[in-house]
Amino acid sequence: PSDYYATTFKADADWKMIDLPFNKFERRWSKDSRLDPKKIRSFGIVAYGRDHISDVSVSTIEFYY
Structure with missing residues (x-):
């Protein structure tokens, strides 16, 4: 598997x-x-976890550091 960085969030x-x-x-x-x-x-952006159907919609992405 590839190496990567990850974090989680809950969506509704x-x-x-x-x-x-x-x-x-x-x-x-x-x-x-x-x-x-x-x-x-x-x-x-990955929908991950239990078996499910997902609809991931993103309006805007901004990066800051």
């Missing part, structure tokens, strides 16, 4: 702003290290 049916601070992301699959936002080359 209502539109809302969700902040995901970079310092809340944790590295997966390899040794711990902090995420350096300046080195991000790609990102993804």
